[in-house]
Amino acid sequence: MDKEEAFKQLKRMNAKKILLQIPDGLKPQAFDIFNYFASDFNVIVSSSSFYGACDIGNREIYEGVDCIVQLGHTEIPNINYPLPVIFIEYYYNTIEIDDSTFDVLKSDGINKIGLLSSVQYYNEMLYIKDRLERNGFSVYVGKNDGRLKYPGQVLGCNFSTAHSVSLYVDAFLLISTGLFHGIGVQLSSDDRDVYILDLNDKKIHNIRHDTDIFLKKRYARMERALNAKRFCVVVDTKIGQYRMKIANEIYEKLKALNKNVIMTSADNINPADFENFMCDAIIFTGCPRVPIDDEEKFKMPVLTPTEFDLIFGFKKSKRYVMDEIVS
Ligand code: SF4
Secondary structure, eight states: OOHHHHHHHHHHTTTHHHEOOOGGGGGGGHHHHHHHHHHTSSSEEEHHHHHHHHOOGGGGGGGTTHHHEEESSSOOOOOOSSSSSEOOOOOOOOOOOOOGGHHHHTTTTTEEEEEEEGGGHHHHHHHHHHHHHTTOOOOEEEOOOTOOSSBBBBBBBHHHHHHTTTTTTTTTEEOOSHHHHHHHHHHTTTOOOEEEEEETTTEEEEEEHHHHHHHHHHEEEEEHHOOOOOEEEEOOSTTTTTHHHHHHHHHHHHHHHTEEEEEEEESOOOOOHHHHHHEEEEEEOTTTTTHHGGGGGOOSOOOOOHHHHTTTTOOOOOOOOOOOOOO
């Protein structure tokens, strides 16, 4: 939905007061967006950072609000939001790609491709699909589960679209920035090769080497947790990250291992808070990206639930997979 359509929808629902939620990258536009809606609505902009549609803040901040308008994210269909939420999606403009961009796939003998994108590149993905097919590739766009809105979409916590086609493809091509999603696809989907199309330099590269480096770093953290004595299990209170059942299961497993463990909650997990708990390791059940993206910020190892199960032997398979929140 764009902002004009959001405006009309707010009118239709007779909203009076709206709360704007803007991720950091779009905050420079906050004045324009505020003024656009303030012509007809009572608007307040949250200064918090919102990393995904899994997070609409705490109840206190939407007291008296008729509707939340969140920018830059796409709805997570299987979340029951406690009040109406409108998502204004942001897309990048389509960039022209030369056919020679795909030469690396041809020279690596790739024919059947699983095509994926993070949501801001969804239009790009449809364009690339057409270009790949014209160049003779067979393209598979995977089915989304209830946490994803679009076929082929990936989130940092959900690679279901990759799982649904991994048996049929030679490799995946992901349109995204950064490595996190690509590494997640590689580790979670029968270890197929993953290529990333970087739209800045219009080049495709294989990320297997990056995945190997990632694994080395994560195993070093996981092994440190193996020797830890005092653990904090953290349940995140964000509506789309709240996994109390998993947190309870981990707590029980740690008790059974004779570890000293406490249950804790957090909205935005803060490294300093956990230093004060004097714990040796944290198992974090919220956003799967946090233990990985923020690993340097914590003095102690912070593991995802799947890493915990792997290193402490609660998993039959010895294969590392990314933590996912599935429907
Ligand atoms: Fe994104 Fe993390 Fe939320 Fe998933 S849990 S939508 S990866 S912020």
